Amino acid sequence: MPELPEVESTARSLRPRLVGRRVRSVGGVDWPRMLPNTAEDELRAVLTGLAVSTVDRRGKYLLIGLEHDRWLAIHRKMSGNLLLRPAETAAEPHTHLEIGLDDGWLLRFVDARKFGRVYLFGSRGELDAFIAARLGPEPLTDLSAASLTTLLRGRHGRIKSLLLDQAFLAGVGNVYADEALWEARVHPLRAADSLSSREIARLALAIQHVLMLGIERRGTSFSTYRDADDSRGENQDHLSVYGREGQPCPRCGTRIRRIAIGMRAAHFCPHCQRASVRRPATSGTASRSGTARPGLA
DNA sequence: CCACGATCCTGCTAGC
DNA sequence: TGCTAGCAGGATCGTG
Numbered sequence: 028m029p030e031l032p033e034v035e036s037t038a039r040s041l042r043p044r045l046v047g048r049r050v051r052s053v054g055g056v057d058w059p060r061m062l063p064n065t066a067e068d069e070l071r072a073v074l075t076g077l078a079v080s081t082v083d084r085r086g087k088y089l090l091i092g093l094e095h096d097r098w099l100a101i102h103r104k105m106s107g108n109l110l111l112r113p114a115e116t117a118a119e120p121h122t123h124l125e126i127g128l129d130d131g132w133l134l135r136f137v138d139a140r141k142f143g144r145v146y147l148f149g150s151r152g153e154l155d156a157f158i159a160a161r162l163g164p165e166p167l168t169d170l171s172a173a174s175l176t177t178l179l180r181g182r183h184g185r186i187k188s189l190l191l192d193q194a195f196l197a198g199v200g201n202v203y204a205d206e207a208l209w210e211a212r213v214h215p216l217r218a219a220d221s222l223s224s225r226e227i228a229r230l231a232l233a234i235q236h237v238l239m240l241g242i243e244r245r246g247t248s249f250s251t252y253r254d255a256d257d258s259r260g261e262n263q264d265h266l267s268v269y270g271r272e273g274q275p276c277p278r279c280g281t282r283i284r285r286i287a288i289g290m291r292a293a294h295f296c297p298h299c300q301r302a303s304v305r306r307p308a309t310s311g312t313a314s315r316s317g318t319a320r321p322g323l324a
Numbered sequence: 325c326c327a328c329g330a331t332c333c334t335g336c337t338a339g340c
Numbered sequence: 341t342g343c344t345a346g347c348a349g350g351a352t353c354g355t356g
Binding site: 029030033087102103104105106140142143161191192193200201202203247249269291292 | 349
């Protein structure tokens, strides 16, 4: 999916186009499960006639605030896109929601894989409770070596898996986790609480750095990700390890390796990112440390 | 509380 | 060329 930089880019491009616009119509819902806490009828009844007051982001959620303290929280998950289109434009395949605006444009939610979700909240308080229940701190504003040290304390799991846990830290996904670990020279299988203070400091900075670069480049676009105006980002042309298995590490030239961690792929440089310590073996025998499993493909 | 595997969906592609 | 197994940027839930 879109990770923090992609959602931030979308929020920035939508903000000037949405704020001040009034909702004229709501429709096109063909997949009820995408509205976990509401339904098309309620969405229409609540939103129609309201003007958009804010467009923001928290973690990977896009937040749209409207008059009367109504809020939409949109998560695109793996394949969702938010597109702004003239109302007369034919709906693209996999359109699951259309919000018509008073300037003749439509905000469309298009999502081939149907993992994306749209939530409706009746107050900022409800939204905040929802967010608080599932998201950790914002990496760009609330992360430092000190706070990361505290967060990692007592966490025995793999650092890569922890970075993907949104309750631990909001907004980092598979691409930026791999990129940050590479920049910080930390092996993805390292036990989170085994990092030295020096490594923690590097990692905190690296997370912020790769996310900021991602935003500057308006996101990483692979096959499906598009911005609201259908444009692609350019960060995919600047990745150091993600998706670069077998290609040289930009820092030392060693071939990038790809392994499986849980059900996700992890890319790293075996020279720059040393495995060293691994977690204490779980009960069984199964996985050994260092020499990781064969990898996915 | 914590760590981890299974699961939800469809499209694309590598490999046979 | 045609089929299909496997993989995709996410997060939740159940289990141990």
